Amino acid sequence: MSLLEMKGIYKSFSGVPVLRGVDLTIEKGEIHALLGENGAGKSTLMNILTGTIAYDEGSIRFDGQELKNITIKKSEELGIAFVHQELNLFNDLKVFENIYINKEITTKFGRLDKRQMIKRSRELFENLGVSIDPTAMVSDLRTGEKQLLEICKALFFDAKLLILDEPTTSLTNEEVEHLFKIVNDLKQRGISFIFISHKMPEIFAYCDAYTVFRNGEYIGHGKIADTTPNDVTRLMVGQASEAGKIYKKRKVGEEVLRLENVSGKGFNNISFSVKKGEIIGLTGLQGAGSSELMQGIFGSEPIYSGTVKVSGETVKTGSVHRAMKAGISLLPSNRKENSVIPDMTLIENMYLAEHTLSAGKFQIHKKKEENNYLEYKDKLNIKAESGNDLITSLSGGNQQKVFIARWLNTNSDILLFDNPTQGIDVGAKEEIYRLILRLAEEGKTILVNTLEIPELQQVADSCMIFYNGEIIKVLSHDEIEEHRVMMYSTNSVGAQEGNTNGNSDEDEKGK
């Protein structure tokens, strides 16, 4: 009998279906890879399993027991533990205190029995072959050790099923090996794992079975031994939709932006150049370095070495203001945190960047700003009642257009777009693609970093794929194809040498 059976799970958020009757079956003592692109519904399903959110329809059986109305507490008691990507540890507490948080052992008089807690923690660590000192401060642990601690913490309270959400993104290769040695060991003792990852080499090295979701639907499952990275990737991306192709080739001018051996936090030795009117796509998994590189060019994160040149002149990095003066602007990812000034109006939000460049003139011309705003409102089709409304009153797509206006308003020639359509509905997305193409037509030099491959097909002249902080492959516009980009992003090419090329050729013949 299976350990976990989830059948026909259906869930919608305010009318929008996120899960459309998905199935997931986990056997006892297996490592099960849960696969799918961003937004496929993996985390939603996991949150349902751990009782964080309620599901609309479907049935869940765990350990032979029918589950209804799961709560966080109930799922914990049943032995389901979620090891989150962003670790839920208390940095200012000691290791054993973290393990026993809210479950402290006390003496008869209510005093904490530290000796007992430390002793039991030590026993567990020895048993698992983990070399962490229970009395160390969590803040002193390396990321890999914290990851292990999270797993140990779950095991301490008899977890039968552990959900590991991208546990290896911030680990070194040795740490990954160590982690999986322990995971394998636990597997032998009958503990099951749901492993969420995008890294094909890991999945094929360590997992037993897989299930694939796409757009909230169940696509398929099987044994890892019976499949290839290529086939799995194909299941994940499906057939790319051809609808609404808007990409057009443009004439490009002379070289504008040039990077030479640039290294910084999260990226290494990056060199490339971009011409006037060109749109270059950057992609890769979360943390692969493309977003970090954009921040480096914009000066909001430091660059350790290498040079950034704009029209042949070296730009001193490390200052947003200097980058802006050189004509570089960045539409950052995570709009809510990095772009929105919540207490300010549309016009104020739009003008903030321009104000820092024209600081010499002290006073604001309200009338001029209003007129200028109205121009951008027309040009970018911003749907808003008044420029004096708060920015937070707009939808995500319209907010994003205001922020694009913010940067156009500074007259910068180089536009860096980091995940420009994050959290934006489909219609607004296409508007933003058209806008990006039009800006390139008008002579702007554009970089677009995105996790969504269809987005690259819409706008990018060529695409650089990042893996582990380096550019692993450059594809021309015609070569950009979801399956192929995914293969490189997950570094599956190495895991399945030779095979890839043959298959993608076939793919093209198929069309």
Added chain:
Amino acid sequence: METAMKMKKENNMIGKIWKGYSFIFVFFIIFLVYALSSSTMTWSATMNILRHSAVIGIISLGMGLVCLTGEIDLSAGSTLALVSGFSVIVFNATSGNIVLTALFAIVFGAILGLVNGALVGVVKMPSFIVTLATMLIYRSFSQYFCQHMQKALIGGGSSVYRMSNSFDGYQVMYSLGNNKLATIPIVGILLILFTAVFVYITEDTKFGKKVYAIGSSEKGAFMTGINVRLMKMMVFVIMGIMVGIASYLWICMNASSDPATTGSSYEMYAIAAVVLGGVAMSGGRGKMLGVLFGSLSYTVIDKIIIALKMDSLINNAIKGIILIIVILIQVAGPEIKEKIKR
């Protein structure tokens, strides 16, 4: 149906005004209580409110700016004591040169503000801690130097900085502090002028927009190229200048400064005035006009207590209670409204 909609719209309008300008309502309610409780309400008594609000009002303006960036300045009261004391020394040492004294007060205030600003802005220390420390330091300096200064420089005494009345400048400064211009106290006019300047800076200049942006979202402000560190430093320097000006007015009005009591808990009154005026302590929201009314409201409370012949020791209790009530309405009001709607 139509009238209902109209009423709803009117309700919204009133709601909007209440939200943006509640400090004016609060002021008028308190003022009304004063008018009813005082048997001898006169024009000059009313104008005296302005006079007594001048020092705290000018400090509050600076504090308002600091709070808009999401920071706090606990050293304001001690800065007032130190700058006013040393300004008296400068006055006595320069044989009553009123211009040099004023200049000194402003520059010295700016320097003390710069110390706070450099530690908060550049070193990125929490402003609560930094200004708590400088609060102790500045007050202690003020008291220490009063004891260890030549007697002539502090006006002959030993525990108070006193302006020597033998110089011509003494009378000029005294009139600045106590005379009236067309029945309005000069210091009161200055307060209104400074308020106007601050309203202009915060609402019509790029500098002002940046202050709001930093308080509203520091990360977001940084990502538009705003030099957050420099801005924070500048705001603290402006705060220092305002306290410097307030110090000068203080000695104009009192002709002396007692290092032990001058400006004691003024930072708290200023913060209270800022909050009463509707500025969010987390930064990014509020109006400078509110700060003016906030500080006026507190002066009126003083007057009410005098008019009712109550023990002045109850003063702070009443101020505290009013602060809690007003904030309670602001915080709990929307929640209660939401519940009624359901």
